[in-house]
Each structure stands twice: as structure tokens, then as C-alpha cells.
Amino acid sequence: TIVRLADYRPSDYLIDRVDLDVRLHPTETRVTATLALRPNPAGAPGAPLILDGDELTLLAIALDGQPTGPGAIEVTPRALTLHQPPQRPFVLEIETQVNPSANTKLMGLYRSNGVYCTQCEADGFRRITYFLDRPDVMAVYTTRIEGNREAAPVLLGNGNLVERGEAGPERHYAVWHDPHPKPAYLFALVGGRLGRVGSRFTTMEGRDVEIAVYVEPGKEGRADFALDAVARSMAWDERTFGRAYDLDVFNVVAVSDFNMGAMENKGLNIFNDKYVLASPDTATDADYANIEAIIAHEYFHNWSGNRVTCRDWFQLCLKEGLTVFRDQEFSSDERSRPVHRIAEVRTLRARQFPEDAGPLAHPVRPQAYREINNFYTATVYEKGAEIVRMLRTLLGPETFRGGMDRYFATCDGKAATVEDFLAAFAAESGRDLTAFSRWYEQAGTPTVAVSGTYDPAAQTYTLAFRQSLPVVATEAAAGAAPRPLVIPVALGLVAPEGGSVEAVSERVRDGVFVLETAEESLVFANVAAAPVPSLFRGFSAPVKVEHALTRDERLTLLAHDGDAFNRWQAAQSLAMEVLVDRAKAGAPLKPETGPAGAGLTRALATFLDDEALADPAFASLVLTLPGEQEVAQTIGAEVDPDAIWRARQSLRMQLGRDLGPRLLALRDALAEPPGAPFSPDAASAGRRALRNAALDLVTAADPEAGTALALAQLDAATTMTDRLAALATLSLVPGEAREEALARFGEAYRHEPLVLDKWFALQAMIPEAGTLARVRGLMNHPAFSLGNPNRVRSLVASFSLNNPTQFHRPDGAGYDLTAEVVLALDGKNPQVAARLLTAFNTWRMVESERRLRAEAALRRVADAPGLSPDVSDIAGRSLAPV
Numbered sequence: 045t046i047v048r049l050a051d052y053r054p055s056d057y058l059i060d061r062v063d064l065d066v067r068l069h070p071t072e073t074r075v076t077a078t079l080a081l082r083p084n085p086a087g088a089p090g091a092p093l094i095l096d097g098d099e100l101t102l103l104a105i106a107l108d109g110q111p112t113g114p115g116a117i118e119v120t121p122r123a124l125t126l127h128q129p130p131q132r133p134f135v136l137e138i139e140t141q142v143n144p145s146a147n148t149k150l151m152g153l154y155r156s157n158g159v160y161c162t163q164c165e166a167d168g169f170r171r172i173t174y175f176l177d178r179p180d181v182m183a184v185y186t187t188r189i190e191g192n193r194e195a196a197p198v199l200l201g202n203g204n205l206v207e208r209g210e211a212g213p214e215r216h217y218a219v220w221h222d223p224h225p226k227p228a229y230l231f232a233l234v235g236g237r238l239g240r241v242g243s244r245f246t247t248m249e250g251r252d253v254e255i256a257v258y259v260e261p262g263k264e265g266r267a268d269f270a271l272d273a274v275a276r277s278m279a280w281d282e283r284t285f286g287r288a289y290d291l292d293v294f295n296v297v298a299v300s301d302f303n304m305g306a307m308e309n310k311g312l313n314i315f316n317d318k319y320v321l322a323s324p325d326t327a328t329d330a331d332y333a334n335i336e337a338i339i340a341h342e343y344f345h346n347w348s349g350n351r352v353t354c355r356d357w358f359q360l361c362l363k364e365g366l367t368v369f370r371d372q373e374f375s376s377d378e379r380s381r382p383v384h385r386i387a388e389v390r391t392l393r394a395r396q397f398p399e400d401a402g403p404l405a406h407p408v409r410p411q412a413y414r415e416i417n418n419f420y421t422a423t424v425y426e427k428g429a430e431i432v433r434m435l436r437t438l439l440g441p442e443t444f445r446g447g448m449d450r451y452f453a454t455c456d457g458k459a460a461t462v463e464d465f466l467a468a469f470a471a472e473s474g475r476d477l478t479a480f481s482r483w484y485e486q487a488g489t490p491t492v493a494v495s496g497t498y499d500p501a502a503q504t505y506t507l508a509f510r511q512s513l514p515v516v517a518t519e520a521a522a523g524a525a526p527r528p529l530v531i532p533v534a535l536g537l538v539a540p541e542g543g544s545v546e547a548v549s550e551r552v553r554d555g556v557f558v559l560e561t562a563e564e565s566l567v568f569a570n571v572a573a574a575p576v577p578s579l580f581r582g583f584s585a586p587v588k589v590e591h592a593l594t595r596d597e598r599l600t601l602l603a604h605d606g607d608a609f610n611r612w613q614a615a616q617s618l619a620m621e622v623l624v625d626r627a628k629a630g631a632p633l634k635p636e637t638g639p640a641g642a643g644l645t646r647a648l649a650t651f652l653d654d655e656a657l658a659d660p661a662f663a664s665l666v667l668t669l670p671g672e673q674e675v676a677q678t679i680g681a682e683v684d685p686d687a688i689w690r691a692r693q694s695l696r697m698q699l700g701r702d703l704g705p706r707l708l709a710l711r712d713a714l715a716e717p718p719g720a721p722f723s724p725d726a727a728s729a730g731r732r733a734l735r736n737a738a739l740d741l742v743t744a745a746d747p748e749a750g751t752a753l754a755l756a757q758l759d760a761a762t763t764m765t766d767r768l769a770a771l772a773t774l775s776l777v778p779g780e781a782r783e784e785a786l787a788r789f790g791e792a793y794r795h796e797p798l799v800l801d802k803w804f805a806l807q808a809m810i811p812e813a814g815t816l817a818r819v820r821g822l823m824n825h826p827a828f829s830l831g832n833p834n835r836v837r838s839l840v841a842s843f844s845l846n847n848p849t850q851f852h853r854p855d856g857a858g859y860d861l862t863a864e865v866v867l868a869l870d871g872k873n874p875q876v877a878a879r880l881l882t883a884f885n886t887w888r889m890v891e892s893e894r895r896l897r898a899e900a901a902l903r904r905v906a907d908a909p910g911l912s913p914d915v916s917d918i919a920g921r922s923l924a925p926v
């Protein structure tokens with residue numbers, strides 16, 4: 045069945061209070077739910093009450109304390125219908141039984157490593173009890189959790205702990221009360237044997253909050269960084285948005301089987317342990333950065349998501365886009381703003397642009413869905429965050445902050461919509477945001493073409509802009525033609541020899557020009573010489589830019605632009621030009637020597653000499669070439685992934701050769717002083733990043749010398765970052781040294797699943813024909829399991845989503861492996877299976893022979909009997925005719 049935004053109706057009944065009594069048992073957990081219901085004044089009077097369920101067994105039911113009469117109710121595992129509910133407040137008491145050990149979907153109540161935990165977003169609560177499982181039904185929850193004292197000494201729920209005690213010789217219980225009304229998707233409980241680290245935080249309102257992180261016993265030492273990130277997040281949200289925490293307890297629990305990154309349940313965030321556990325020996329700098337960002341993300345949801353929640357799942361971006369924006373701002377403030385911005389844009393281009401250009405494209409606020417869990421996408425999250433960022437650019441930081449305050453004030457305690465959000469900013473700014481709101485409705489990445497003309501006689505410089513919007517099949521079918529978007533263009537003019545040109549145009553305010561129609565021109569007066577335009581500074585809009593800058597103009601921007609993002613962008617576009625040319629020519633693998641490549645190397649040499657040591661993190665990004673997928677997107681059709689790989693590899697060889705001595709010198713200059721204490725801070729991480737980028741390029745040019753350096757680094761490394769970087773470098777050089785190093789690493793960390801995940805991923809991404817067999821072999825590794833999402837993602841998804849040459853093997857074997865795993869997984873965990881299947885997103889873009897094989901594999905999945913709605917939805921949309 046398809047759910048449509050246009051069909052939204054308020055619920056016919058509301059639930060004000062929920063009392064849950066959960067008796068934990070590995071296979072027969074019993075749940076008694078006492079629901080205080082009443083007819084919704086906004087609903088249909090006398091309508092039947094239909095409670096959602098999923099794989100539930102009903103044990104007992106009572107209405108206002110009495111057994112229900114014959115025929116009064118109808119029960120299936122998927123729904124409980126009360127035909128003639130009282131038209132006044134009433135109480136339903138429902139007892140159900142569930143089997144947490146058999147719950148391999150990891151939705152509802154399940155066990156991970158022996159720990160009982162829950163995941164209810166989007167629709168998992170109905171797998172615990174019959175309920176109005178929709179976000180606009182908000183209730184106050186009291187939860188009694190009872191469990192075995194040995195197996196579950198820790199019992200956690202939402203809100204504050206109000207009572208605990210004994211329940212017979214072997215059992216005990218805890219009662220948690222959450223005073224804040226919430227939708228069922230924010231419900232959570234945990235029961236298990238867990239280690240704890242804790243601290244306190246006093247809010248700006250003077251509330252003393254106990255914060256704690258729970259992890260597998262023995263791993264407490266790896267939880268300190270996450271604990272500290274919680275406190276920093278709390279302080280930041282007070283400082284930046286005036287938002288304080290609102291309960292006496294804030295708990296984070298790490299579990300090892302989790303479908304996504306983490307979940308913002310009220311007062312009880314549950315995390316994939318990958319995003320909690322960190323130690324210098326087991327976590328990379330990237331892990332530390334992710335942990336900090338995701339801890340912040342989930343904490344920030346307490347306001348953007350929990351206090352103000354979503355009316356329906358079409359509004360998902362209301363909480364996710366906004367919260368991603370907030371976590372990005374947090375990371376930018378805690379780390380380096382330009383460096384973080386570049387990282388954000390790289391993710392957007394690598395994940396969201398392809399999604400927006402393929403068969404799974406959808407608006408940030410979709411109009412319809414079959415399976416909501418398939419809409420937790422880069423578009424909803426990342427493009428959703430870009431929309432909020434554009435709003436801030438358009439309104440300016442003060443008005444934006446005022447709008448946020450107004451949004452929280454007017455929507456607090458409500459289940460809101462995108463319209464409510466925009467209304468707050470419209471009221472605050474006095475502006476009409478109707479045209480801006482199209483960003484939420486239209487799928488596809490816009491392209492903005494820009495051309496500049498200098499008139500020496502008039503001393504004017506004119507920039508002509510033209511926006512064009514792709515026609516997205518799913519929307520064209522609905523009869524909608526795309527309409528122009530409101531596009532903020534942050535810009536400046538750079539003098540050819542450096543320095544900014546102080547030109548004026550009345551259309552530019554605070555460095556921002558707003559493109560509102562299909563075509564517009566912008567004239568700058570009093571321009572003494574032809575400038576170089578620096579456009580979309582800081583990536584001010586999620587668009588593709590086409591502008592006819594010459595190579596020299598790009599080199600000027602790389603050297604002189606005042607905007608760090610655009611300096612990086614200049615280097616990227618110079619490299620992209622070379623990569624696309626070479627890939628299209630299908631050139632053989634040899635160091636690029638054409639003038640384009642040479643100009644780039646010279647510019648990079650100057651850049652490294654002048655600035656690398658001042659900002660190593662930025663320098664490492666400038667040295668990193670656009671990824672294969674980004675090149676594929678730029679080429680757009682009839683893509684040959686092998687040609688792209690060769691193009692990229694040859695440019696890496698050239699950079700490594702021409703910059704070699706400099707790179708080696710940098711590596712030495714940035715060496716960790718012996719005995720230096722480890723710090724995961726951005727500056728230290730930046731030094732490691734540049735050192736390892738240097739090693740990578742040097743090895744591309746001279747595999748033998750690079751191997752020796754990498755082996756030495758592998759032995760001497762004191763951090764997982766350096767060890768893994770060395771191993772990654774080695775993994776690209778076929779031969780015995782690689783195999784030995786891989787074997788040793790696998791052995792050394794055989795008891796560390798999260799480290800083995802890195803080892804799986806690295807091997808799955810080797811761009812060689814032997815990788816397919818390697819991956820199949822590793823699927824039999826004792827540490828691998830199809831039941832654990834992290835293992836599947838690190839081994840199989842790394843292959844299917846991050847190894848373009850091997851996923852797209854010309855013989856189709858990469859597609860076959862992916863399809864095979866999707867089908868094997870679907871019966872166990874449809875959400876993870878569906879996510880893996882999105883690897884086929886680019887199938888229409890590849891050259892015809894591969895395309896046919898990809899389509900055949902997709903069809904095999906689509907035609908398999910008994911598919912989950914999750915996988916069948918992705919397969920169906922992927923194959924839909926364009």
C-alpha cells in the first residue's frame with residue numbers, strides 16, 4: 045500500500061497516557077499496556093479504533109477493566125480493531141507477548157549481544173504492543189521494566205527513574221516516568237549487563253543532570269570521549285540556540301546490532317556501538333569525529349525532533365534536515381569550519397547528488413511512500429540540512445536565530461509540519477517564503493550556469509545566471525513541471541593577481557545574490573579590470589555550477605580566493621577536468637603529462653610550499669582528488685568505471701611523482717614526536733591526514749618505495765589512524781607484503797569486531813578482479829555474520845557501494861554477489877537488505893553491457909518470491925521506466 049501526504053487525516057482517537065509493564069524474557073517477553081484513550085475532537089465521531097500491530101500475539105484485553113464482549117474486537121498480528129469504542133475517555137488494557145531473541149529485523153524489542161534494547165522509529169513500537177503508532181499521537185509514558193537480576197542488572201527507560209525494587213527471588217524491576225508527551229517512535233527501554241561511565245551537567249536553567257554512557261562491560265575506557273561529547277553538545281545548544289536539557293537524566297547506550305547510526309529516544313539515546321566506542325588503538329580520527337557528530341545529532345534531537353516532533357512521516361526532514369544542520373554547525377564550531385564544510389559537501393556530492401540523479405530521486409519532503417524506512421536518505425538528511433543552511437544565508441544569522449526561537453516557542457509540545465517551520469521564519473523576517481518552499485517539493489539537483497563579461501569602456505562586470513532543473517520522472521508523472529528555485533549565491537570578485545575587488549551591485553547584500561527566476565543578470569559598477577568571479581562561496585546552495593572559467597582563472601582562485609571552500613573547489617574542478625577528459629578518452633594507465641595536469645601540479649607545489657604546514661587538514665583535502673563516483677556523476681552517461689579508475693590513478697601517479705620530494709618532506713615535518721600523548725583534536729587529526737595523504741600519493745607513483753614506508757609506519761604507528769592508513773596504502777599494491785600485512789592485522793584484532801570492520805571494508809574496496817573472491821571468502825570469516833548490520837555494511841556494502849570498478853565488473857559478477865546477499869538478507873533484516881540494494885542506483889548510467897547485466901540482477905531480486913516491502917520498494921522504483 046502507498047501512503048500519500050495528500051491523504052493525511054488526524055487520528056480518530058488520541059492516547060493521553062501509557063502505562064507499560066514489560067517483563068523481560070529471552071523468548072517470551074510479556075508486555076501489558078494500559079492506554080488512556082479518548083475520541084479526538086478533530087477525528088471522525090464513532091469511527092472504529094484500529095491499533096497497529098506487527099508480529100504480535102495477543103494474550104489478554106480489557107476495556108475499562110471488563111472483558112470485551114463477543115465480536116467487539118477483531119485481532120490479527122497486524123491490527124487490533126475495536127468496532128464501537130466508547131465516545132468518551134476510556135481505558136484499554138492489552139497484554140501481548142513477543143520474542144526478542146527471534147527479532148532479527150532489529151525493530152521493536154530485540155536482543156543484541158544478550159542486551160535487551162528497542163528501536164521504534166519509524167514504526168517499531170507496534171512490534172511491542174498494539175498502538176496508534178503515528179507521530180501525531182503523543183502520550184505521557186510510565187514504564188515498569190522487570191528482568192532477571194543476573195542477566196539484566198541495568199534497567200533503563202525514558203525520562204526519570206522513579207522506583208526500583210525486587211520482584212521475586214531472581215528478578216528485579218525499575219519504573220521510569222517521562223513527563224514529556226511523546227510519540228511512540230521515541231519510546232525506548234534497555235535491560236542488560238552493561239558498564240557505565242557518568243558525569244554531571246548543570247544546565248543554564250540550573251538543572252543538575254546526570255549523564256551516563258553504558259557500554260559492554262570492560263569497554264568503559266572507550267566511552268569517555270562520547271561522554272565528554274554529550275556535555276559539549278549540551279553546552280553548545282545552550283550557547284548557540286538557547287536550548288537547555290529538560291530531564292534529570294540523560295543516558296546513552298551502545299549496542300552492537302543496530303540498523304542505523306543511533307536513535308534519539310527521549311532521555312535514552314541508543315547507539316550503534318561504532319559511534320560510541322573510541323580508543324587511540326581502535327578508533328581512527330574519522331571515528332572520533334563521527335562519534336562527536338552523532339552524539340551531538342541525537343542530543344540535539346531533544347529539541348528538534350522530540351520537543352517539536354513531526355506530524356507525519358512526510359515531515360521527516362523537519363527533524364532530520366534541521367538536526368543535521370545543527371550537528372554540522374556543532375562540528376564546525378568544535379573543529380575547523382572550512383574543513384568541515386568541505387567534508388559535508390563531499391558527502392553530499394558522493395551520496396545525495398547520485399541519489400537525486402537516479403531512479404530513487406525524491407523530494408526532501410516526499411509526497412508518497414510504500415515503506416517509510418526507505419526514506420531515511422541522504423536527500424532527507426543532507427539536502428534537508430542544506431535547505432536550512434540556505435534559509436540562514438537568505439535571512440542572515442540574527443533573523444535566522446530569531447526564527448528558530450519562534451519555531452521552538454510556537455511548536456513546543458506539538459507534532460509539526462514543514463509549513464509550521466517556514467511560517468516561523470516568515471513571521472520573523474516579514475518575508476514571503478512560498479517560492480523558497482519549492483526546495484522541499486522538487487527533486488533533482490539544479491544546475492546553475494554562469495557567465496561573466498567585462499566591459500572595459502563602461503568599467504562594468506556582468507554575471508549572467510541561468511538555472512535549470514532536471515525533470516524527475518516520478519514527478520513528471522504527477523504532471524508537475526519544475527519551477528524556478530530561490531538560490532542564494534554567496535559570491536565575491538577576485539583580482540587576477542590576488543586581493544578582492546570591492547565592486548558594488550545593489551543586488552548583492554552581505555556578499556549574497558539571490559537568484560529567484562530562471563535567468564538573471566547581475567551588474568557590478570566601477571570595476572577597473574576584469575576580475576575572476578568566486579561563486580557559491582562556502583557552497584551556498586546544493587546545485588551543480590557550470591561556469592566557463594579558464595584554467596588560469598581557476599588557478600587564481602586556488603591561490604588567492606578569500607573563501608577557503610572555493611580554493612578547495614578550484615583545485616577540485618581543475619582535477620575534475622583532467623579526470624573527465626582522460627576517462628572519456630579511455631586512456632591507458634600512465635602518469636598524466638598533458639598541460640592541464642602539469643598546471644595543476646605546479647599550483648599544488650606552490651600551495652604546499654606556502655601553506656601545507658599552516659593548515660595540514662585543509663592541505664590534505666586539497667590533495668585529495670574527486671572520487672570515482674563524483675567523476676562518474678560528472679560524465680553522467682555511458683560510464684566506464686574502469687576508465688575512470690585509470691584516469692584517477694594516472695593523475696595520482698603524476699602528483700606522487702611530481703610532488704614526491706615535497707610530500708616526503710612534509711611527512712617528516714609532521715611526524716609525531718616520539719612519546720607524544722594522543723589527542724583526537726582537529727589539529728592533530730589534520731597532521732595525520734596530511735601525512736597519510738602524502739604516503740598515499742608517493743606510493744601511487746612508486747609502489748616499491750611506498751610499500752617500505754607503509755610497512756615501517758604499520759610497525760611504528762601508535763594510533764589506529766596511522767595503522768589503518770598504512771594498511772590502506774599497502775592494500776593497493778598487489779603482492780606478498782600486502783597479504784602478510786593484512787593477515788597480521790586480522791590476527792591482531794581478531795577480538796575487536798569494530799576494528800575488523802575496517803579490515804573487511806579495506807579489502808572489499810581493493811580495485812582488483814580478485815576482490816570478488818576475497819569478499820566471498822571473508823563472508824566465511826568467523827567474525828562475519830549476516831545478522832550484524834555493521835559486518836554487512838563493512839564487507840558487502842563497502843564492495844557494492846564503494847568499489848565502483850568491482851561492483852560494476854564487466855562480467856556482472858559484482859551485481860550477482862550483491863543481489864545474492866540482498867536476497868539472503870531480506871528474510872532476516874529487510875531494512876539492511878534494502879539499503880544494500882540501493883547500490884544499483886547508478887545502473888542506468890553505466891555503459892550498455894554492464895547496464896544489461898545490472899538490470900538482469902535487479903530483476904532477479906524484484907522477481908524473487910516473498911520479498912519484504914522494503915526490498916520490493918527499492919527494486920520496483922529502481923526498475924521503473926523513465
Ligand code: ARG
Nearest residue numbers: 165166304306307308417420
Ligand atoms: N532518527 C534517527 C536519527 O537520525 C534515525 C533512526 C532511523 N531508524 C530507522 N529504522 N529508520 O538520528
Ligand code: ZN
Nearest residue numbers: 341345364367
Ligand atoms: Zn536524526
